[in-house]
Amino acid sequence: MKLFLKGLVAAGLSLCASLSAAETIVVASTTSTDQSGLFAHLLPAFEKASGVKVKVVALGSGQALDVGRRGDADAVFVHDQIAEEKFVADGFGVARVPVMYNDFVLIGPATDPARAAGRDIVAGLAAVYSAKADFVSRGDKSGTHAAELRLWKQAGLDPASEKAKWYRDTGSGMGPALNTAAAMNAYVLSDRATWLAFKNRQNLKIIVEGDSKLFNQYGVMLVNPKKHAHIKAQPAQRFIDWLVSGEGQAVIASFRINGEQLFFPNARK
Amino acid sequence: MSLLVDSAAEAIRMVASADGKLLEIAVLSLRVSATATLIAAIIALPIAAWVAQTRSALKTPVVVVLNACMGLPPVIVGLVVYLLLSRSGPLGALGWLFTPSGMIFAQTVLITPIIAALARQTLEDAQIEYRDLFASLGLSRWQSLVTLLVETRFSLLVVLLAGFGRAIAEVGAVMMVGGNIAGETRVMTTAIALETSKGELALALALGMVLLAIVLVVNGFAHWGKMWIGRRYG
Amino acid sequence: MVDASHTCVALNGVSAVAGGTTILRDVTLVIAPGECVAVLGANGAGKSSLLRLMNGLLATNSGSAHTPSSRDQALIFQRPVLLKRSVLDNVSFALKTRGVAADDAAEIAREKLAACGLATFADRYARTLSGGEQQKLALARAWALQPKLLLADEPTANLAPAAVHSVETILHRMHVAGATIVLATHNRGQAKRLATRVIFMADSTIVEDRPANDFFASPQSAEAIEYLAVERA
Numbered sequence: 001m002k003l004f005l006k007g008l009v010a011a012g013l014s015l016c017a018s019l020s021a022a023e024t025i026v027v028a029s030t031t032s033t034d035q036s037g038l039f040a041h042l043l044p045a046f047e048k049a050s051g052v053k054v055k056v057v058a059l060g061s062g063q064a065l066d067v068g069r070r071g072d073a074d075a076v077f078v079h080d081q082i083a084e085e086k087f088v089a090d091g092f093g094v095a096r097v098p099v100m101y102n103d104f105v106l107i108g109p110a111t112d113p114a115r116a117a118g119r120d121i122v123a124g125l126a127a128v129y130s131a132k133a134d135f136v137s138r139g140d141k142s143g144t145h146a147a148e149l150r151l152w153k154q155a156g157l158d159p160a161s162e163k164a165k166w167y168r169d170t171g172s173g174m175g176p177a178l179n180t181a182a183a184m185n186a187y188v189l190s191d192r193a194t195w196l197a198f199k200n201r202q203n204l205k206i207i208v209e210g211d212s213k214l215f216n217q218y219g220v221m222l223v224n225p226k227k228h229a230h231i232k233a234q235p236a237q238r239f240i241d242w243l244v245s246g247e248g249q250a251v252i253a254s255f256r257i258n259g260e261q262l263f264f265p266n267a268r269k
Numbered sequence: 270m271s272l273l274v275d276s277a278a279e280a281i282r283m284v285a286s287a288d289g290k291l292l293e294i295a296v297l298s299l300r301v302s303a304t305a306t307l308i309a310a311i312i313a314l315p316i317a318a319w320v321a322q323t324r325s326a327l328k329t330p331v332v333v334v335l336n337a338c339m340g341l342p343p344v345i346v347g348l349v350v351y352l353l354l355s356r357s358g359p360l361g362a363l364g365w366l367f368t369p370s371g372m373i374f375a376q377t378v379l380i381t382p383i384i385a386a387l388a389r390q391t392l393e394d395a396q397i398e399y400r401d402l403f404a405s406l407g408l409s410r411w412q413s414l415v416t417l418l419v420e421t422r423f424s425l426l427v428v429l430l431a432g433f434g435r436a437i438a439e440v441g442a443v444m445m446v447g448g449n450i451a452g453e454t455r456v457m458t459t460a461i462a463l464e465t466s467k468g469e470l471a472l473a474l475a476l477g478m479v480l481l482a483i484v485l486v487v488n489g490f491a492h493w494g495k496m497w498i499g500r501r502y503g
Numbered sequence: 504m505v506d507a508s509h510t511c512v513a514l515n516g517v518s519a520v521a522g523g524t525t526i527l528r529d530v531t532l533v534i535a536p537g538e539c540v541a542v543l544g545a546n547g548a549g550k551s552s553l554l555r556l557m558n559g560l561l562a563t564n565s566g567s568a569h570t571p572s573s574r575d576q577a578l579i580f581q582r583p584v585l586l587k588r589s590v591l592d593n594v595s596f597a598l599k600t601r602g603v604a605a606d607d608a609a610e611i612a613r614e615k616l617a618a619c620g621l622a623t624f625a626d627r628y629a630r631t632l633s634g635g636e637q638q639k640l641a642l643a644r645a646w647a648l649q650p651k652l653l654l655a656d657e658p659t660a661n662l663a664p665a666a667v668h669s670v671e672t673i674l675h676r677m678h679v680a681g682a683t684i685v686l687a688t689h690n691r692g693q694a695k696r697l698a699t700r701v702i703f704m705a706d707s708t709i710v711e712d713r714p715a716n717d718f719f720a721s722p723q724s725a726e727a728i729e730y731l732a733v734e735r736a
Contacts, residue, residue, distance in 0.1 A: 026367055026448075035467050040451070057367055057448035071356035072366050175466020182468070200468030228356055230364075398584060404560050405578035406648075412600050420587050 028073035034058035036193035060142030071228030080143035093221035134186035276474035305376035317388035338382030347445035517566035541698035577645030635666025
């Protein structure tokens with residue numbers, strides 16, 4: 001008992017001693033950028049160039065913007081243009097800076113029972129709809145979820161409101177949604193980066209890709225220091241500036257999985 | 270089946286190669302949960318001792334609330350602690366959100382009722398056995414309480430292990446409050462959740478096995494310590 | 504009124520109620536210092552209640568009770584309650600709670616353990632002792648506190664004959680050393696060997712209170728006659 005307590009006390013003390021004071025910023029971002037490995041590729045280069053340490057909290061875009069709104073992150077790096085513009089318009093973000101893009105892909109069973117394959121996402125979704133094929137929705141206010149809802153709207157369909165049985169609102173992150181789709185052999189909209197990094201594919205493959213409607217823009221915003229005085233505006237701005245700099249853009253372009261480029265820089269500076 | 274075999278092999282490989290990242294995550298898990306257990310014990314044991322011996326009218330409501338709080342959902346604890354620690358929340362100035370301190374805070378909230386409720390029951394049961402002895406020895410209330418805590422030390426150790434086990438195994442609260450930041454707040458359970466969502470099921474399962482092994486080792490040490498104390502008098 | 508300097512225990516018309524039931528009824532009793540009194544009676548007659556009342560574990564509802572302060576008493580249970588510590592620590596613990604310094608406590612404890620035949624068990628874990636050894640340890644612990652009044656509630660009820668004998672020897676030595684002893688027992692031989700006076704209880708009160716030899720030779724109450732007859736059979 002005494003030994004055990006001593007161990008606990010030692011553990012407590014070691015905790016107090018940790019976390020020294022190198023400049024650190026918190027960036028709220030999305031699972032697609034984090035889980036694909038982009039940040040692991042990007043951050044060492046930035047930290048080397050700036051001496052600023054970046055802590056990434058990976059959430060859905062909606063949650064990440066919420067975290068920024070509460071002042072719990074110094075910068076927000078997400079992919080939901082409409083929500084981002086509202087974030088800035090409401091005064092929570094200083095300015096929205098486009099950084100890069102990739103694209104969404106419609107994933108589905110290799111046998112494609114709904115005959116949705118092709119280059120037209122609207123036609124593909126319509127085929128899923130009329131076949132009543134199982135479809136997994138993120139349902140979590142993420143950027144991908146927002147994009148999915150937008151695409152259904154463009155197809156003139158609304159399975160979410162109809163509460164169609166084949167439309168599964170899972171309220172989960174990209175990875176869990178892909179796991180669910182793999183287990184159910186269902187269709188699911190994913191960002192390409194998460195799909196490429198995803199290992200538990202079972203019988204799923206890409207069904208629709210290459211439609212310009214599937215374009216997926218990422219933007220970064222400094223959280224407004226006027227709203228939250230503790231925001232580390234200077235180092236966070238440095239991170240944003242670096243992302244859109246020639247060096248940052250080159251590092252983004254050099255990130256590949258199995259030789260395939262995942263994100264395409266388009267800061268247009 | 271082959272997934273289990275692959276995972277077991279992967280778990281052994283990770284442990285054998287003493288993977289630096291794995292070690293860091295495992296140490297953080299232990300550190301956070303052990304600290305939370307210590308703090309929870311410091312808060313919970315006096316509560317348990319008070320409830321065990323009080324005749325106050327508050328006793329029954331407190332017991333019911335403590336017992337009910339053993340079932341606190343970690344996600345709710347995580348959400349509440351997140352809102353408390355958020356910069357826009359009442360404790361935002363601490364700057365604990367997305368840090369190990371915040372995770373310790375959340376786990377402490379989660380397991381304090383568990384330790385208090387189980388310790389209360391342990392102490393009350395023991396009290397039935399010792400009450401007459403203590404009274405006949407003329408012990409003061411304070412002496413009785415301290416003696417009772419010492420006498421139930423082995424049972425209380427198991428209570429602490431139950432709290433520790435709950436803390437190190439939970440994912441909902443540390444995910445929300447810690448943010449699963451690589452190298453900062455990533456612990457075994459959030460790493461498992463992350464690998465699962467990446468579809469790396471074998472790796473996730475292997476991490477689960479490592480977590481189980483860590484919990485086993487901690488319990489083994491506790492049991493060994495108990496035996497060691499026992500042998501001194503054997 | 505009783506003269507306190509020449510009495511150890513004085514109960515006058517004492518009654519006690521627990522959970523709505525009368526467990527002691529109109530008990531009047533005076534015990535002088537240095538006596539050894541055996542309390543006999545069937546199960547449920549009130550023997551344990553009488554001892555518990557003397558020890559202060561039980562409150563009186565009516566009547567008056569003068570007993571030594573709880574610090575001048577010790578109570579031995581039928582099933583000894585030992586702490587989860589070494590044999591030595593069980594004894595020195597009791598001393599330390601009374602403010603005896605650790606070194607002195609250990610010394611007194613060793614002395615009493617030796618007196619109770621437990622010298623070689625000092626470092627053993629108390630709960631691994633046999634039943635007889637456990638009761639001897641409880642006696643050593645009680646003895647170390649130098650009680651004026653020792654209350655023993657069927658201390659040998661669960662013990663083998665050899666252990667009964669050594670417990671009786673310790674009780675006898677404590678008596679010789681000056682303790683007043685009140686011993687609840689079912690063992691008639693034990694009462695004869697140790698006590699000079701018998702209190703016979705039935706139905707929560709004292710029915711007979713006589714010298715031991717007289718009681719066993721010619722019990723007077725119907726309850727005592729029946730009790731002794733049943734026990735003999």
